[in-house]
Amino acid sequence: MIEMSGKTRKLHPECYGVGKVRIECCLCDAWYDGIDRVPDGWTHVVNVRTYERSIAPVPEDQDVNEYGDGLLDWQTHLGYCELCSFELGITDDEEYPARTRHSVQAKNNLG
Numbered sequence: 001m002i003e004m005s006g007k008t009r010k011l012h013p014e015c016y017g018v019g020k021v022r023i024e025c026c027l028c029d030a031w032y033d034g035i036d037r038v039p040d041g042w043t044h045v046v047n048v049r050t051y052e053r054s055i056a057p058v059p060e061d062q063d064v065n066e067y068g069d070g071l072l073d074w075q076t077h078l079g080y081c082e083l084c085s086f087e088l089g090i091t092d093d094e095e096y097p098a099r100t101r102h103s104v105q106a107k108n109n110l111g
Helices: 082-088 101-110
Strands: 002-004 007-009 021-025 031-035 043-047 077-080
Touching: 077 082
Parallel strands: 021 077
Antiparallel strands: 002 007, 021 031, 043 077
């Protein structure tokens, strides 16, 4: 199990490894941590921070680390998982505005 900001997530062997891609879906709770590449079927994937930045610790007496990232800023990539993409009928070829809490975060971290 992995402890994240008071939440404990069960790790599935296929969702966790030693790679440097840490991805979460913008619409649902799908995520993979430590994989080597973006999973097939994920669309509109953006790189929001480097792997090194994503693992930088947040000091116990502070809300953010040296990069300004908090405990929940663990992803290297954000996008739409295969299921959400299918349910919304979107592909990487289409324009689809991200209307989630991550969309503003992703734009801020790209600059």
